[in-house]
Amino acid sequence: MGSVTATVAPPTDSNVxxxxxxxxxxxxxxxxxxxxxxxxxVAGVVTNSVFGFLRYxxxxxxxxxxxxxxxxxxxxxxxFVWVGQGLLAVVAxxxxxxxxxxxxxxxxxxxLLRPIHPVTSYFATxxxxxxxxxxxxxxxxxxxxxxxxxxxxxxxxATLPLFAFSVLLAVxxxxxxxxxxxxxxxxxxxxxxxxxxxxxxxxxLAGLYFPLGFLPGWLEAGLRYGTPFPSLLQIPLDVLVxxxxxxVQFGLVGVQLGWAVALLALCRxxxxxxxxxMVVQGG
Amino acid sequence: xxxxxxxxLRKEFTVRIKAGRLRREKRTxxxxxxxxxxxxxxxxxxxxxxxxxxxxxxxxxxxxxxxxSAGEARVCGLRPVAERTRLAxxxxxxxxxxxxxxxxxxxxxxxxxxxxxxHVPAGEHAARLARCRSLLDLDEFLDTxxxxxxxxxxxxxxxxxxxxHGPEVLFLDEPTIGxxxxxxxxxxxxxxxxxxxxxxxxxxxxxxxxxxxxLCRRLVVIDHGRVVHDGSIAALHSRYGSRRMVVAELDTxxxxxxxxxxxxxxxxxxxxxxxVFVLESATVAEVVAGLAGLAALRDIAIVEPDxxxxxxxxxxxxxxxxxxxxxxx
Numbered sequence: 001m002g003s004v005t006a007t008v009a010p011p012t013d014s015n016v017x018x019x020x021x022x023x024x025x026x027x028x029x030x031x032x033x034x035x036x037x038x039x040x041x042v043a044g045v046v047t048n049s050v051f052g053f054l055r056y057x058x059x060x061x062x063x064x065x066x067x068x069x070x071x072x073x074x075x076x077x078x079x080f081v082w083v084g085q086g087l088l089a090v091v092a093x094x095x096x097x098x099x100x101x102x103x104x105x106x107x108x109x110x111x112l113l114r115p116i117h118p119v120t121s122y123f124a125t126x127x128x129x130x131x132x133x134x135x136x137x138x139x140x141x142x143x144x145x146x147x148x149x150x151x152x153x154x155x156x157x158a159t160l161p162l163f164a165f166s167v168l169l170a171v172x173x174x175x176x177x178x179x180x181x182x183x184x185x186x187x188x189x190x191x192x193x194x195x196x197x198x199x200x201x202x203x204x205l206a207g208l209y210f211p212l213g214f215l216p217g218w219l220e221a222g223l224r225y226g227t228p229f230p231s232l233l234q235i236p237l238d239v240l241v242x243x244x245x246x247x248v249q250f251g252l253v254g255v256q257l258g259w260a261v262a263l264l265a266l267c268r269x270x271x272x273x274x275x276x277x278m279v280v281q282g283g
Numbered sequence: 284x285x286x287x288x289x290x291x292l293r294k295e296f297t298v299r300i301k302a303g304r305l306r307r308e309k310r311t312x313x314x315x316x317x318x319x320x321x322x323x324x325x326x327x328x329x330x331x332x333x334x335x336x337x338x339x340x341x342x343x344x345x346x347x348x349x350x351x352s353a354g355e356a357r358v359c360g361l362r363p364v365a366e367r368t369r370l371a372x373x374x375x376x377x378x379x380x381x382x383x384x385x386x387x388x389x390x391x392x393x394x395x396x397x398x399x400x401x402h403v404p405a406g407e408h409a410a411r412l413a414r415c416r417s418l419l420d421l422d423e424f425l426d427t428x429x430x431x432x433x434x435x436x437x438x439x440x441x442x443x444x445x446x447x448h449g450p451e452v453l454f455l456d457e458p459t460i461g462x463x464x465x466x467x468x469x470x471x472x473x474x475x476x477x478x479x480x481x482x483x484x485x486x487x488x489x490x491x492x493x494x495x496x497x498l499c500r501r502l503v504v505i506d507h508g509r510v511v512h513d514g515s516i517a518a519l520h521s522r523y524g525s526r527r528m529v530v531a532e533l534d535t536x537x538x539x540x541x542x543x544x545x546x547x548x549x550x551x552x553x554x555x556x557x558x559v560f561v562l563e564s565a566t567v568a569e570v571v572a573g574l575a576g577l578a579a580l581r582d583i584a585i586v587e588p589d590x591x592x593x594x595x596x597x598x599x600x601x602x603x604x605x606x607x608x609x610x611x612x
Binding site: 018021022024025026029032033034036037106107109110112113114115116117121275276277 | 343346347348350364367368369371372374376378381382383385387388392395396399400401402428
């Protein structure tokens, strides 16, 4: 049998442009796929808003007569809650089992038959989804906050761009976590267990149920640097409400960046391991 | 150089079987058991076998989504698993029971996205799409989201999606499963057209043997993971003794079964008014002449051998029809 040595084209400009064009096209398709379900988006906004009121009043009660708790005043708590309610859908902590379902049914084969790495392709789709959610799910709760409450508006010029970058990183970190949870389906088939664990941990440890500042300092620090969860919500929101000095703000985003890179690398590693032992289900 | 080569290709799965309340026993199941095969450029190969014979497993190994346990495979000169993404640019795959289209997107958007994923120049993409649109009648549902398409429409979409990047090899895993007669004809007609052009190699697995008869000159039958036949359909018929038959309708039944040299009587139907002979060495003319001397003939029909019959016999008793047999012409 004649062997053929296939050569890899060196990374030229056109290769890089081509890659970005493909990536952009998949991002766009992710946006359009989610834009199809507009009524679901409206239902989501209503739910997020109702829970927004609930959370705000609980946090304010925790702040008590002094009006301050764990480094937040009332206005900062309002921003924390209402922007947080909007970010929930952008980051998409809950409800993504597409990869696990496709592994379980064998549909994953179609993903593997494309000339693009599955992690890259799912990641691009998720960015598109997050883009649509930023328009449809983030703005309404923020508007409600602005209309009905005395919210905290950032005072440092760098805060808003840093917040935007921090949200992007939160999306990346959350994607990485969800991909890994879903990827357990390669080994387990049934991901309900890991999914419940993830839902529980992400809600509590991301700062959704209460800001992590409510916890003792050593525990908060441990969670912040030792786990990816605070990078999902707590850090972007802390950056926005300027709870810490500017240098700490940048430091926190740096922590997020570290988690984002590490998790994407881990996703690729896990995917490679999975493919070595994979059984594509079904005939 | 062959476009597809398999040497001793083998896949074993470990399954756990309940062997008591808590105990599970490990058992190894061999799905593909040392397949050697070469497919040349432009060939249209029918790859058939009963359920669980190892057809889909072979296809999964050739497309790089499943790691072989032993042996090796080359497709377009590439190692499927190790060079999967590069291979993906050169092959197209259609799974009858799976979809490669995006569920929420209209067909048109799926095709546009595939253009970017496969880096196809806009002009080439437009030309191929235009051809598929006319041959497969896509226009009426091009803007419908995939989730709303009927199975027949979706399958036409799947075929288009698999061909838009101009693959050298097209793998089709039961592409006509569940389709109605009209859609089946559309799919077969399209594949026949593709085969006539001669630059795409086609590997087709199916349970519908009409697909094979219509499309493939070469037929590989696999059972229990081993190749039990490799050759033309005619070779299969001659090897397993399938013959043409003559069905004679008589005005009056004969008192005793007639004995015609070279054409044994296979069965008697309709109270002796219909006789079925198997053509062994006799010709149709000889049978007709022999019968005309015995009774008044009302009608004569010649029945071509039925491939389903042969294959059914092959599936039922592969050992009886021979161990690992290669029939080449």
